[in-house]
Amino acid sequence: MTDHRDEIEALLHEDRTFAPSPAFVAQANVDASIYDAAAADPVAYWAEQAERLTWGVPFTSTLEWNRPVATWFGDGQLNAAVNCVDRHVAVGNGDKVAYYFVGEPDGDTRTITYADLAREVAKAANALTELGVSAGDRVAIYMPMIPEAVVAMLACARIGAPHSVVFGGFSADALASRILDADCRVVITADGGYRRGAASGLKVNVDAALEQCPLVTSVLVVRRTGQEVSFTAGRDHWWHDLVDRQSSTHAAQLFPAEHPLYVMYTSGTTAKPKGILHTTGGYLTHVATTHSMVFDLKPATDVVWTAADIGWVTGHSYIVYGPLCNGATSVLYEGVPDAGGRDRWWRIVEEYGVTILYTAPTTIRTLMKWGEEHPERHDLSSLRLLGSVGEPINPEAWMWYRRVIGGDRCPIVDTWWQTETGGIMASPLPGVTATKPGAAMRALPGISIDVVDDDGRSVGNGEGGFLVVREPWPGMTRGIWGDPARFVETYFSQLPGVYFAGDGAKRDDDGDLWVLGRIDDVMNVSGHRLSTAEVEHALVAHPAVAEAAVVGASDATTGQAIVAFVTLRLDAVVDDDLVESLRLHVGQMIGPIAKPRQVLITPELPKTRSGKIMRRLLRDVAEQRTLGDTTTLVDPAVVAMIDELMRSAPADD
Ligand code: PRX
Secondary structure, eight states, X not given: OOOHHHHHHHHTTSOOOXXXXXTOSOOOSSOTHHHHHHHHOHHHHHHHHGGGSOOSBOOOOOEEEETTEEEESTTOEEOHHIIIIIHHIIIIITTSEEEEEEOSSTTOEEEEEHHHHHHHHHHHHHHHHHTTOOTTOOEEEEOOSSHHHHHHHHHHHHHTOOEEEOOTTSOHHHHHHXXXXXXXXXXXXXXXXXXXXXXXXXXXXXXXXXXXXXXXOEEEEEOSSOOOOXXXXXXXXXXXXXXXXXXXOOOOOOEETTSEEEEEEEOOSSSSOEEEEEESHHHXXXXXXXXXXXXXXXXXXXXXXXXXXXXXXXXXXXXXXHHHHTTOEEEEEOSOTTTTSTTHHHHHHHHHTOOEEEEXXXXXXXXXXXXXXXXXXXXXXXXXXXXXXXXXXXXXXXXXXXXXXXXXXSOEEEEBOOGGGOSOOBOOOTTTSOBOTTOOBSBOTTOOEEEEOTTSOBOOTTOEEEEEEOSOOTTSOOEETTOHHHHHHHHSTTTTTSEEEEEEXXXXXXXXXXXXXXXXXXXXXXXXXXXHHHHHHHHHTSTTEEEEEEEEEEETTTEEEEEEEEEEOTTOOOOTTHHHHHHHHHHHHTOGGGOOSEEEEOSOOOBBTTSOBOHHHHHHHHTXXXXXXXXXXXXXXXXXXXXXXXXXXXXXX
């Protein structure tokens, strides 16, 4: 089994540096002096970057740092939707394309200009107002990757109603818990979307979720697939009835810079996902700046394709807010990479002349597995820059991406960041920073990343430790929705006053940064964050399960895969289908992405004398490595037995 972490670590001390080449087709919008200039006065640097935005009331204050909560540009006022849309129309760019929408079914495309977006957002804002939504109210969005999803987000932003976008692949239960946590009263959804060649159902999940959410008063439904859906009179409204009849003008109000823009749920180390809160002025400054610098964005000519889902933070920051603030043209693709053939992506790149492609290593590995013949059939010469995000990229995939997709002429930016950071934190700057396959290289200007030991001391070159951020930055989360104590405990308690990211990292002999992945019980499956506790919680809710322990094991394609160890209740009905029904059960409770790759039924779990399950050893078992130290276990024979079971178990898909 390939262990990417080992592959990356093995290369740490080899010199595989690619110097920034003047021959690259992408050169940064900035030069190397920006690092020192920003370091000399980071707050002034960010204040300068904030001028990228259009402020209705200019800010005079910059950073206020009341540990652990920062406020940025606190007395300024702005409107996020005006920054993303109206101001571009106002300067004569209404005809510029904001999105080339590519639906999964072949030929299902739409072109949306900034003027179109302005009209649609205004109408949707008017519709939400008619439904009684006002500033501060939370709105849940559960949609496929269609233009109305972006319109819905911007309409919420326009009226100051924070949105909570829930990934369309999440189950009804997962949706319900997020609706309840943020107390959303309105849900925007679609009948379904297209995925893997078929129409999936979304409204049906909303209906099921709302049985647990009696306070939701309105559901707005886009007709995407035309499938039958049930409607609850008085509560449910078709988008084409309610939105289409609204006025296409809407007077935007200004909101303070620190007005909440959105909540995005992400997995932590407990079973309950955290609602990560982002506010307006600092967040938009961060995503607009990084989108411009890291991607060398030339808004007049670039076609940007961030191949992620808007249900995750990458979609929020680099499909919606960053590109729109910068007046860029993006591709919005609804489906899976092999819909209509394994060259679907490369067809899209060729057809739309994509210049900047940004995706996750897991997808790169999948595309790599499918073979070079697919990209080779297409003209990819429009590409100028390639980006990677979401998990450590193994050097082999990095090299393939550079050579086969980038034709050795496009710089690669390996960008490290998190839902909590709002935007990119560490990455090479194209044409400025050297690159190494697998390394995020260095913190961006104005960002103070460090790698520290247990006592918070910076490690030397060639050493590893924890990734921390020493000083506040504009896009940083302002907290966990409804749980300020958990915010402090999660990010600011390990090393007081310093943001603790939960990732392990190394500085190599040159002092360059390598992010190695999570050091806590958060798994990263295909770039999706899931907690071991969340999956365990779902497993023990199954009537047959007594106890469950879940680990993330290295996987050649998905980075990590979920492996579950369960013990059964005495009265459990055991049949041949039990393992499959446990996998399906987790899929139903959380969503298909959380289905374990493997479920191993075992008579016991390895525990310490204090009753703690030793996940470290289960991870060794799952990865079929030599077992680590077993001396603290009550009964070391248990883990040896599980190891034996694992070796004889058939590997699932
Ligand atoms: O472990 C790191 C990994 O993804 C985690 C953040 O996940 P999420 O909040 O879902 O955001 C994903 C998209 C920004 C991090 O704690 N991660 C993200 N980017 C990288 C990475 N690990 C290594 N290298 C990266 N470039």
